[in-house]
Amino acid sequence: xxxxxxxxxxxxxxxxxxxxxxxxxxxxxxxxxxxxxxxxxxxxxxxxxxxxxxxxxxxxxxxxxxxxxxxxxxxxxxxxxxxxxxxxxxxxxxxxxxxxxxxxxxxxxxxxxxxxxxxxxxxxxxxxxxxxxxxxxxxxxxxxxxxxxxxxxxxxxxxxxxxxxxxxxxxxxxxxxxxxxxxxxxxxxxxxxxxxxxxxxxxxxxxxxxxxxxx
Amino acid sequence: xxxxxxxxxxxxxxxxxxxxxxxxxxxxxxxxxxxxxxxxxxxxxxxxxxxxxxxxxxxxxxxxxxxxxxxxxxxxxxxxxxxxxxxxxxxxxxxxxxxxxxxxxxxxxxxxxxxxxxxxxxxxxxxxxxxxxxxxxxxxxxxxxxxxxxxxxxxxxxxxxxxxxxxxxxxxxxxxxxxxxxxxxxxxxxxxxxxxxxxxxxxxxxxxxxxxxxxxxxxxxxxxxxxxxxxxxxxxxxxxxxxxxxxxxx
Ligand code: HEM
Ligand code: FES
Numbered sequence: 001x002x003x004x005x006x007x008x009x010x011x012x013x014x015x016x017x018x019x020x021x022x023x024x025x026x027x028x029x030x031x032x033x034x035x036x037x038x039x040x041x042x043x044x045x046x047x048x049x050x051x052x053x054x055x056x057x058x059x060x061x062x063x064x065x066x067x068x069x070x071x072x073x074x075x076x077x078x079x080x081x082x083x084x085x086x087x088x089x090x091x092x093x094x095x096x097x098x099x100x101x102x103x104x105x106x107x108x109x110x111x112x113x114x115x116x117x118x119x120x121x122x123x124x125x126x127x128x129x130x131x132x133x134x135x136x137x138x139x140x141x142x143x144x145x146x147x148x149x150x151x152x153x154x155x156x157x158x159x160x161x162x163x164x165x166x167x168x169x170x171x172x173x174x175x176x177x178x179x180x181x182x183x184x185x186x187x188x189x190x191x192x193x194x195x196x197x198x199x200x201x202x203x204x205x206x207x208x209x210x211x212x213x214x215x
Numbered sequence: 216x217x218x219x220x221x222x223x224x225x226x227x228x229x230x231x232x233x234x235x236x237x238x239x240x241x242x243x244x245x246x247x248x249x250x251x252x253x254x255x256x257x258x259x260x261x262x263x264x265x266x267x268x269x270x271x272x273x274x275x276x277x278x279x280x281x282x283x284x285x286x287x288x289x290x291x292x293x294x295x296x297x298x299x300x301x302x303x304x305x306x307x308x309x310x311x312x313x314x315x316x317x318x319x320x321x322x323x324x325x326x327x328x329x330x331x332x333x334x335x336x337x338x339x340x341x342x343x344x345x346x347x348x349x350x351x352x353x354x355x356x357x358x359x360x361x362x363x364x365x366x367x368x369x370x371x372x373x374x375x376x377x378x379x380x381x382x383x384x385x386x387x388x389x390x391x392x393x394x395x396x397x398x399x400x401x402x403x404x405x406x407x408x409x410x411x412x413x414x415x416x417x418x419x420x421x422x423x424x425x426x427x428x429x430x431x432x433x434x435x436x437x438x439x440x441x442x443x444x445x446x447x448x449x450x451x452x453x454x455x456x457x458x459x460x461x462x463x464x465x
Contacts, residue, residue: 065430069387082434091385170445171431175445
């Protein structure tokens with residue numbers, strides 16, 4: 001759970017760094033070259049299989065864990081005040097994770113599937129043919145509802161990681177007076193705020209761009 | 216003060232239980248919660264009804280017997296207290312107070328508010344001990360132990376095995392309890408010989424008893440009457456992972 005979760009967290013950083021090239025304002029050239037690299041480099045391709053496996057293992061373990069934990073209290077309390085002793089995010093990791101899972105499936109159908117199996121337009125840079133994923137991305141994000149779905153899913157990601165990042169370290173027994181405040185800070189502001197906010201900014205930016213609100 | 220109680224009544228471990236309503240008048244705000252229950256039980260007995268069964272022993276916050284889930288929280292609304300240390304003055308006149316037993320698969324209800332916590336005893340039997348020669352008392356400073364190490368151990372040893380951690384946890388996990396038992400020995404020289412075996416055996420017994428898994432909500436530590444820290448859970452995870460990776464027990 002923690003190993004796959006934290007691996008997914010490192011993936012988020014790489015994924016974010018690459019996708020930030022959408023903001024470059026070069027009609028997607030940098031982004032398309034980057035996508036080409038990501039789908040052809042053998043090291044990246046190996047890591048991507050690890051990633052698919054991680055998502056599946058993480059989700060399967062999450063399901064088993066959630067069911068096991070529910071079974072550990074067969075008779076529920078008539079009156080309970082969990083908000084008095086714990087945060088909402090920590091108690092709803094399964095729901096937040098399910099939102100993420102649905103998001104990942106739809107997200108991969110829209111972009112990953114199209115990139116691999118088409119149909120996808122081509123573009124020529126300096127005599128070389130590239131798949132024009134940028135055009136696919138702009139088309140998808142010209143749809144307001146689709147953009148809204150992305151923004152909400154990123155809110156889900158934020159809440160999942162505000163708890164999940166710290167929790168992953170705790171599971172591994174990594175807790176120390178000197179380092180835990182730093183882990184908490186990174187989990188809350190880095191993975192809880194900055195990363196989801198930047199991810200959410202992409203569909204919003206593309207929407208505004210395709211609708212001519214910004215240049 | 217006048218209060219309304221909604222108390223879980225259940226004849227035995229086989230029967231279905233339900234919440235019963237009782238009204239109590241002229242309760243002194245200086246009474247402890249258990250004394251208020253004594254008044255209720257006297258009333259019930261006078262009326263020829265079965266008194267409410269509940270666990271208690273020391274009534275001074277050290278034995279851990281007084282398990283009651285009060286208004287949605289183990290041991291009631293006040294932090295760092297057991298039910299016997301909770302006083303009626305924290306409630307208001309006219310309040311309705313819910314009282315339920317600990318709820319966990321590993322803590323079956325025996326009667327009313329009494330649950331069977333022998334699963335905790337079996338976890339301790341599995342590894343919560345150190346081997347020493349009995350006989351004459353050992354010299355006091357024979358084994359030097361730094362003060363902060365001794366305090367770390369004592370913080371864990373403060374556990375009174377009341378089960379509030381399990382009762383509070385959304386997963387009915389016993390991690391804080393087991394962590395306290397493992398941690399108090401893991402930091403001391405006397406705990407070293409059985410260190411790996413202890414972590415492995417106690418965790419195995421915890422799982423066998425049907426407790427849930429820790430997902431780090433932190434509810435246990437907040438509700439713990441001895442405020443045992445989540446640091447000990449991290450130590451248990453370290454001890455357990457280390458033992459699994461390096462011990463010779465296959
Ligand atoms: C971007 C994808 C994801 C990332 C980065 C991520 C990250 C994490 C991390 C770091 C943890 C903490 C592990 C621990 O406490 O040991 C965690 C826990 C968890 N995750 Fe995820 N996760 C992701 C997706 C998902 C998905 C798709 C699901 C469900 C289908 C899910 C469900 C859970 C559950 C149930 C927990 C258990 C924590 C608890 O019960 O409190 N996660 N996740
Ligand atoms: S009766 Fe002993 S701790 Fe409450």
